[in-house]
Amino acid sequence: MPLDTSTYSLALLRLDGRRWNELRRINAQISTQAAADGSSYLEMGNTKVICTVSGPSEGRKGATAGGAGGSTSGDAVVEVELSVAGFAGVERKRAGRGDKRISEMQTTIASAFTQTLFTHLYPHSTISLSLHVLSSDGSLLAACLNACTLALVDAGIPMSDYIVACTAGSTSSSSSSTATTDEGTPDPLLDLNLVEEGELPFLTVATVGAGEKVVVCVLETRVLLSSVEGMLAVGVDGCKQDIEAIYTSGDAAALRDLNSLRRTAGEKVISSLLKTINSDALGARAETLRDGIKCTVYLPSADQAYFNSDVLGGCNYHGSLVFEDGKTWLARFRLPNHNEPPLQERNSDRRSEFATYCFLARTAVPVPEVYDCADDDDPLNLVGAGKQKENFSRQLADIFADLEQHPLNGLGRLQLSSTGGLPEAGPAFFDYDSSSGNVIPFGPFSHSNAYYTALIQQKIQLLRTGEMGSSAPLDLYLVYKSLLDALPPNEPGPFFLRHVDSRDANFLVDGDYTITGIIDWELAISTSKSSAFQSPLLLYDLGDLYHQALSTPSEDEKRLSSILREEKGAVELSALAAHKLHFRVEQVIETDPWDRHTLVSLFGGWWKVARGVETFEWETWYQWARDRYGDGGFAASISQGQARQDGQRLSDG
Numbered sequence: 192m193p194l195d196t197s198t199y200s201l202a203l204l205r206l207d208g209r210r211w212n213e214l215r216r217i218n219a220q221i222s223t224q225a226a227a228d229g230s231s232y233l234e235m236g237n238t239k240v241i242c243t244v245s246g247p248s249e250g251r252k253g254a255t256a257g258g259a260g261g262s263t264s265g266d267a268v269v270e271v272e273l274s275v276a277g278f279a280g281v282e283r284k285r286a287g288r289g290d291k292r293i294s295e296m297q298t299t300i301a302s303a304f305t306q307t308l309f310t311h312l313y314p315h316s317t318i319s320l321s322l323h324v325l326s327s328d329g330s331l332l333a334a335c336l337n338a339c340t341l342a343l344v345d346a347g348i349p350m351s352d353y354i355v356a357c358t359a360g361s362t363s364s365s366s367s368s369t370a371t372t373d374e375g376t377p378d379p380l381l382d383l384n385l386v387e388e389g390e391l392p393f394l395t396v397a398t399v400g401a402g403e404k405v406v407v408c409v410l411e412t413r414v415l416l417s418s419v420e421g422m423l424a425v426g427v428d429g430c431k432q433d434i435e436a437i438y439t440s441g442d443a444a445a446l447r448d449l450n451s452l453r454r455t456a457g458e459k460v461i462s463s464l465l466k467t468i469n470s471d472a473l474g475a476r477a478e479t480l481r482d483g484i485k486c487t488v489y490l491p492s493a494d495q496a497y498f499n500s501d502v503l504g505g506c507n508y509h510g511s512l513v514f515e516d517g518k519t520w521l522a523r524f525r526l527p528n529h530n531e532p533p534l535q536e537r538n539s540d541r542r543s544e545f546a547t548y549c550f551l552a553r554t555a556v557p558v559p560e561v562y563d564c565a566d567d568d569d570p571l572n573l574v575g576a577g578k579q580k581e582n583f584s585r586q587l588a589d590i591f592a593d594l595e596q597h598p599l600n601g602l603g604r605l606q607l608s609s610t611g612g613l614p615e616a617g618p619a620f621f622d623y624d625s626s627s628g629n630v631i632p633f634g635p636f637s638h639s640n641a642y643y644t645a646l647i648q649q650k651i652q653l654l655r656t657g658e659m660g661s662s663a664p665l666d667l668y669l670v671y672k673s674l675l676d677a678l679p680p681n682e683p684g685p686f687f688l689r690h691v692d693s694r695d696a697n698f699l700v701d702g703d704y705t706i707t708g709i710i711d712w713e714l715a716i717s718t719s720k721s722s723a724f725q726s727p728l729l730l731y732d733l734g735d736l737y738h739q740a741l742s743t744p745s746e747d748e749k750r751l752s753s754i755l756r757e758e759k760g761a762v763e764l765s766a767l768a769a770h771k772l773h774f775r776v777e778q779v780i781e782t783d784p785w786d787r788h789t790l791v792s793l794f795g796g797w798w799k800v801a802r803g804v805e806t807f808e809w810e811t812w813y814q815w816a817r818d819r820y821g822d823g824g825f826a827a828s829i830s831q832g833q834a835r836q837d838g839q840r841l842s843d844g
Contacts, residue, residue, distance in 0.1 A: 207384060212425065214357070214382045214432055215330075219337075221345040222459055229346025233338040236384055237328035242338035243321045244346040247313035267313035269305045271297040273335065275324040281385075296332050300339060303397060303407045309349040309658060311625040318348065329384035330358040332395045332409060345456070347527070351661040352400035352785065356407060358383045359426035360393035361418040379418075379425040392418070396426035400785050402662030403427050454497060461493035463527055464508055477512045477520060480562050486514045488522075520562065535630045536621045538566040543604040544713040546614035550605055550688065553613070555593045557708050580747065581754075583704045588754045590706075591724055591764050598685030599717040601635030602642050605688070616686065616717045622649055639719035640681040647671050647780060654825070663784035665825040669816040670794055672823070674779060677801045679772050682719040689718050693727030722773035724764050726751055731771075739792075742800045744769045772800050 204210060215236030224230035229244035247267055273293050300320065308318065320342070322335050333356035340353045360380040383393050392414035397407035405427065414422070470488045477486050490510040496502040502509050512520040525537065545564040552560070599605075601616030608615050618632035619642055633649070636642040651671055653659045660667040690697070691714040699708040717723075730747035744752065748769055756765035775797035782790050795807035 205380070206386065209382075211378055212381045212428070214429060215384070219341055220455075221341050222455060227342075227346075229342045229344070229348070231338050231341035231345060233334055233341060235330055235334045235337070235382070237326055238330055238334045239324070239326040240331075240334045240338040241323040241325065242335070242342040244339075244342045244348070245319040245321070246346075247316040247318050247348065249316060266310035267308070267316045267318050269301045269308065269310070270317055270319045271301045271322065271339075272320070273297050273300075273322045273324070275327065279324050279327045296335065299332065299407060299409060300335060303336065303354055304339060304343070304350075306406055306657070307350045307352065307354055307399060307661075308343070309351070311656070312349060312623075314625065327385065329386075329388045330382055330395070332407075333357050333382075333397070336397050336407065345459075351657055351659070352402075354397050354399060354406060355430045356395060356397035357381065357426050357429035357432075358388075358393050358395050359422040359429060360387060360391040361414060361422050362391065379421045381425050381429045392422075394419075394422055394426060396423060396430065398427055398430040400662050401431055402785060404662055457497050458493035460527055461496050461503070461508060464524060465490060465493065468510075468524065473510075473522060474512065476563065477514075477522075481514060481518075484514050484516055486512045486520075488512055521559075525567075534567055536623075539604070539606075539618070539621070539630075540713055541566065543606060543617065544715070546605040546607045547688070547712040547715045549607070550597070550614045551712070554597055556590050557706050558712070559708050559710060580704070580750065583700070583706065584747070584751045584754050585758070586706045587727065587751055588759050588761075590709075591755065591768070592759050592761055594687055594723070595761070595764065598687060600684055600686070601637065602639060602684075602686050602716070602718055603635030604714075604716055619716060620646060620649070622652075635717075638681055638683050639722065640678045642718075643678050643776065643780075644675065647675055650780060651823075660784055663787075665822055666790070666813075667784050668823045668825050669813070669820055670779060670790075672820040673794075673798075673812075673816060674776060679719075679721065679776060679801075682721060685720075686717045687720055687723035688715060689723040690715050690727070693729060695729040698729065719773070720763075721767050721770070724767040725771060725774055726768045728774075736771075736796065742771045742775065742796055772797075775800055 207215075209215070216234070218234040220232045222230060223232045223241070224243050227243040228246060231242045233240050233242070273296055275293065300322075304318075304320070310318075320339050322338065324331065324335075336354055336356035340355065343350065344353065358381075360383045362378045362380065380387065380391065380393075383391065387393070392410075392412040394408060394410040394414075396405060396409075398404060399406055405423075408423070410419075468490060470490055474486055474488045477488075478484060488510065489512075491499065491502050496508065506526055508524045508526055510522040510524070512522055514520070525541075541564055545561060548558055548561040551558045599616050603616040603619040605614040606617035616635040619634035619636060622631040622633065623629075624631055633645050634642065636645070650659065651668060654664045654668055654671075657664075690709065690712060692711055697709060697711045698706060699710065700706055726744075726748045730745060730751060732741075732745040735741040735743065735745070752765045752769045755761045755768055775793070778793045779790075779797050782793050784790050791809050795809070798807045798812065799805060
């Protein structure tokens with residue numbers, strides 16, 4: 192019986208009770224197959240798909256099982272194999288191996304993920320995706336794409352952003368060219384089920400992340416050209432709803448499911464780390480460093496650590512070593528991350544933090560004492576580890592004054608001296624050479640703008656390779672070009688140490704707000720004086736900074752600046768503590784256009800400070816930047832329109 196579409200615009204309900212723009216219920220799980228490198232189970236309505244990931248593994252010559260996507264450059268090849276169970280559809284039958292539609296879907300999926308995965312990180316290897324369809328009730332290609340994304344995330348394979356897919360249809364007749372004149376404007380429909388797909392024209396669309404960059408658009412039926420634009424817009428919007436709907440719907444059950452999914456993934460990461468830690472060797476190393484005093488090692492399990500902020504931070508896991516004399520050490524381990532830098536860079540980061548603590552031990556800055564560290568490839572792998580506001584600000588002023596007495600001769604991350612002397616400036620950051628598998632160091636630098644220029648040029652190169660900014664590369668390119676044209680005043684040495692992550696969480700205080708320690712110096716850098724002595728982040732008014740794009744000093748910043756000037760006689764440091772120009776530059780450099788509102792707000796804040804103006808309008812600037820810099824070889828994306836709307840909302844007078 193043909194599907195009756197005549198009542199959609201009247202009752203606003205479809206045959207399964209949904210409105211035109213409603214998704215079916217989505218249920219997702221990851222880590223469903225213990226033997227696989229990554230796995231997922233996904234339900235979109237009554238369409239049910241299992242996906243497993245194998246690899247990256249050694250490439251197989253001539254391997255073309257299912258759909259395969261890759262290049263002749265030696266990058267990893269993505270293979271897809273799709274099977275549909277005989278009981279998946281209304282009629283019990285098994286699709287043959289040469290089924291044309293299945294072959295097309297395999298090729299489409301492989302091509303989409305070849306564009307999104309960082310295949311260059313795994314040369315001459317294979318990433319295999321195996322899909323099993325248990326039930327097919329419409330939106331099959333979209334469900335397969337979504338299941339693959341979840342399984343790849345579970346496998347920890349780096350990608351520029353996640354792919355999310357949905358279907359969209361139209362109530363217009365595909366066989367009548369007069370449908371729009373006879374029936375008025377056709378109505379679009381979101382997330383079609385099998386019955387709707389059998390009667391209506393539809394397309395499958397997949398986007399990258401929360402933006403509007405389309406990586407898959409498959410139209411399998413005839414449709415009026417006038418309907419395509421509306422179908423595509425509805426499909427793109429549906430992709431955004433897949434996760435967002437769970438948060439905004441207020442559905443307690445859906446929120447519990449999502450939180451359970453997140454916890455499962457988090458505990459899996461912790462468990463994988465704990466498997467690599469030799470607690471006996473850790474205890475033995477600590478006892479050696481304390482001349483044989485016995486200790487007990489405490490490494491909380493994954494379920495104990497997940498909700499314990501004393502054990503689990505944003506990037507690190509912390510264990511305890513309790514000695515017989517009552518002294519306790521902290522053992523810190525970096526959590527595994529699918530986007531973590533190469534081994535050489537990770538080791539350099541850890542050595543740099545250790546060197547920074549050694550440097551600070553010679554100053555009056557209160558920091559924990561460190562005893563040992565080791566590289567990831569070291570088999571030991573052990574690391575030792577009102578009035579109140581005025582009191583706090585005076586201590587910050589003392590710290591600033593003390594750090595000014597310890598200049599450094601280069602701009603970069605600290606490294607232990609090869610001659611055994613004081614730590615010295617080393618590379619400021621690294622790039623990665625996929626052909627050799629080695630990291631490329633940049634720095635130390637002799638001038639501040641040499642550092643900024645090299646860093647921004649590296650970011651532009653990452654834009655060109657698709658490793659960052661994939662949701663709006665042209666927008667980010669124009670932002671970077673604008674930064675290069677208006678960098679802060681160039682400063683030669685001497686340089687001074689700066690704590691990059693100066694949030695309140697990294698300041699240890701007692702009940703009187705006396706600073707007892709400053710931790711997490713992992714990304715500390717020796718930098719220009721005007722950058723090193725900006726007020727720490729914990730003093731900023733974050734509402735003004737991020738949402739209003741204002742750079743006026745907060746009351747806490749003014750207090751620190753006043754103490755430096757009036758009590759310490761440090762007039763230059765006082766002036767530097769009240770400005771945010773370098774902070775603005777660094778925030779814009781590191782912001783991803785995926786968060787459109789934050790990008791526009793931070794860039795607008797920098798523009799007003801750098802140009803000395805009181806207002807900023809994204810649309811006006813954007814047109815100016817396009818005229819001045821061109822497109823840099825980047826194709827304009829439809830997401831730029833949204834950015835311009837955000838810019839107009841953020842404009843202030």
